[in-house]
Amino acid sequence: MNQAAAPPENKQETLQPVDAEARRLARELLRSARHGALATLEAQGGSPLATRTGLATDMNGAPILLTSTLSAHTQALLADARCSILVGEPGRGDPLAHPRLTLFGHAKRVAADGSDAALRVRLKRRYLARHPKAKLYVDFPDFSFWRVEIARASLNGGFGRAYAMRPEDVLADLTGIEALLDVEAGVIEHMNADHGDAVAFYARAFCNAEAGEWKLTGLDPEGLDLQHGDQVKRLWFETPLNSTAELRPLLVRLAAAARDSLGAD
Amino acid sequence: MNQAAAPPENKQETLQPVDAEARRLARELLRSARHGALATLEAQGGSPLATRTGLATDMNGAPILLTSTLSAHTQALLADARCSILVGEPGRGDPLAHPRLTLFGHAKRVAADGSDAALRVRLKRRYLARHPKAKLYVDFPDFSFWRVEIARASLNGGFGRAYAMRPEDVLADLTGIEALLDVEAGVIEHMNADHGDAVAFYARAFCNAEAGEWKLTGLDPEGLDLQHGDQVKRLWFETPLNSTAELRPLLVRLAAAARDSLGAD
Numbered sequence: 001m002n003q004a005a006a007p008p009e010n011k012q013e014t015l016q017p018v019d020a021e022a023r024r025l026a027r028e029l030l031r032s033a034r035h036g037a038l039a040t041l042e043a044q045g046g047s048p049l050a051t052r053t054g055l056a057t058d059m060n061g062a063p064i065l066l067t068s069t070l071s072a073h074t075q076a077l078l079a080d081a082r083c084s085i086l087v088g089e090p091g092r093g094d095p096l097a098h099p100r101l102t103l104f105g106h107a108k109r110v111a112a113d114g115s116d117a118a119l120r121v122r123l124k125r126r127y128l129a130r131h132p133k134a135k136l137y138v139d140f141p142d143f144s145f146w147r148v149e150i151a152r153a154s155l156n157g158g159f160g161r162a163y164a165m166r167p168e169d170v171l172a173d174l175t176g177i178e179a180l181l182d183v184e185a186g187v188i189e190h191m192n193a194d195h196g197d198a199v200a201f202y203a204r205a206f207c208n209a210e211a212g213e214w215k216l217t218g219l220d221p222e223g224l225d226l227q228h229g230d231q232v233k234r235l236w237f238e239t240p241l242n243s244t245a246e247l248r249p250l251l252v253r254l255a256a257a258a259r260d261s262l263g264a265d
Numbered sequence: 266m267n268q269a270a271a272p273p274e275n276k277q278e279t280l281q282p283v284d285a286e287a288r289r290l291a292r293e294l295l296r297s298a299r300h301g302a303l304a305t306l307e308a309q310g311g312s313p314l315a316t317r318t319g320l321a322t323d324m325n326g327a328p329i330l331l332t333s334t335l336s337a338h339t340q341a342l343l344a345d346a347r348c349s350i351l352v353g354e355p356g357r358g359d360p361l362a363h364p365r366l367t368l369f370g371h372a373k374r375v376a377a378d379g380s381d382a383a384l385r386v387r388l389k390r391r392y393l394a395r396h397p398k399a400k401l402y403v404d405f406p407d408f409s410f411w412r413v414e415i416a417r418a419s420l421n422g423g424f425g426r427a428y429a430m431r432p433e434d435v436l437a438d439l440t441g442i443e444a445l446l447d448v449e450a451g452v453i454e455h456m457n458a459d460h461g462d463a464v465a466f467y468a469r470a471f472c473n474a475e476a477g478e479w480k481l482t483g484l485d486p487e488g489l490d491l492q493h494g495d496q497v498k499r500l501w502f503e504t505p506l507n508s509t510a511e512l513r514p515l516l517v518r519l520a521a522a523a524r525d526s527l528g529a530d
Binding site for chain 1: 279299300301302303304305306311312313314315316317318319335337347348349350351353355357358359360361362365367369396398399402419421424494495
């Protein structure tokens with residue numbers, strides 16, 4: 001049925017050039033998603049399968065999934081690792097007028113037997129920070145974590161605003177700042193335990209959030225993930241971190257600026 | 266990788282027997298969906314593709330899609346009509362604790378050239394009743410309607426509540442009451458124009474809705490689709506209609522019962 005396809009020049013015409021604003025929107029959708037729609041190929045027959053999945057992100061933005069072996073999408077991914085994930089919730093009005101991001105990639109299962117031990121600890125920590133209730137089943141023997149290697153993405157910012165994206169358009173670059181992987185857990189624990197007021201100031205001053213018990217759930221070179229109950233907010237740094245040494249002064253500076261802007265004492 | 270698959274007896278164990286409550290939940294999810302996540306096979310390479318689509322239902326419950334030829338999912342469906350649709354929005358808390366329905370089927374494009382004229386009129390009417398803002402683009406030459414023939418479905422009512430369903434578990438049976446297809450448009454127009462008060466009473470008395478300008482957007486042998494802005498409600502008849510002659514007395518009876526229960530005069 002190739003003759004039915006739109007001519008390439010037409011398809012090209014509808015794509016916008018990827019700019020900083022489009023990249024920011026795509027990253028915001030990815031970093032803010034608590035769940036997504038997962039498309040896989042059914043294990044038997046290869047038909048498309050659409051299912052819901054809980055979502056978190058690894059530090060670079062790679063999606064983290066937690067699935068049960070008993071589920072159809074796990075069986076699908078075991079047979080063919082290719083998958084696509086849709087994120088971005090529609091708000092009021094026409095559901096197609098709201099931005100959404102489709103990711104394409106390969107899901108890699110994280111071994112439970114210890115060969116991926118450090119990776120599993122990190123993915124579990126980041127997933128549970130976003131989904132505290134998953135504590136109830138995360139260690140069940142039929143559950144496993146998956147990390148999705150993004151191959152490409154498609155951003156739809158609303159009618160007539162489609163963008164074809166490369167992995168680097170949606171993911172953070174950890175080159176040169178891999179040490180952040182080692183300090184993240186400690187910084188998050190410290191901030192939530194000892195500087196909960198600063199975390200709440202971040203959310204209110206920079207993310208238009210209401211007051212509440214905001215928690216830091218993730219940090220990466222480009223920003224902070226904040227959460228209060230079901231509300232998720234993303235704070236973007238003005239410039240990405242170049243070294244872990246920049247992190248502490250930045251967090252202090254942001255807290256001071258947040259206090260100032262809120263008129264807090 | 267078949268050795269990785271769960272043993273059939275395990276998979277079986279997790280499926281619940283399909284009962285009336287499960288059927289009702291599946292139908293409620295389908296009839297109430299304003300949008301869904303569509304899984305298709307990419308035209309080039311057959312990789313899974315997850316996209317958002319606006320949704321309405323035909324009278325029997327078959328999903329209606331409206332897509333642009335320029336979109337990747339249209340290209341996918343033109344190359345392979347197999348698709349899967351996920352409906353059911355997560356509410357508060359763990360997104361996986363909320364019920365959702367995965368439909369599997371084949372999408373059939375509705376010809377714009379007149380050979381499907383009556384079908385197109387009906388699908389367009391039902392789609393626009395649910396998505397009034399689609400009027401802006403429904404007649405653009407690159408847009409077409411699709412009707413999805415459901416082959417099977419999978420209901421996930423929350424943890425441990427999975428059901429494998431046949432088409433008849435989620436669709437309404439129009440056998441013997443095909444005449445409803447001919448009278449639906451007139452009844453809806455009449456109810457909305459002359460009995461808007463009754464429609465609002467239906468929503469408030471039987472669907473826990475707040476007062477508002479509720480409109481009737483669809484009717485079928487099993488119930489009514491009601492809408493006010495972005496809010497969608499489903500009213501289920503106690504027993505399905507057996508003939509179109511039963512419709513008018515039923516609507517009158519329901520209006521009287523609704524008035525009574527609301528203490529209206």
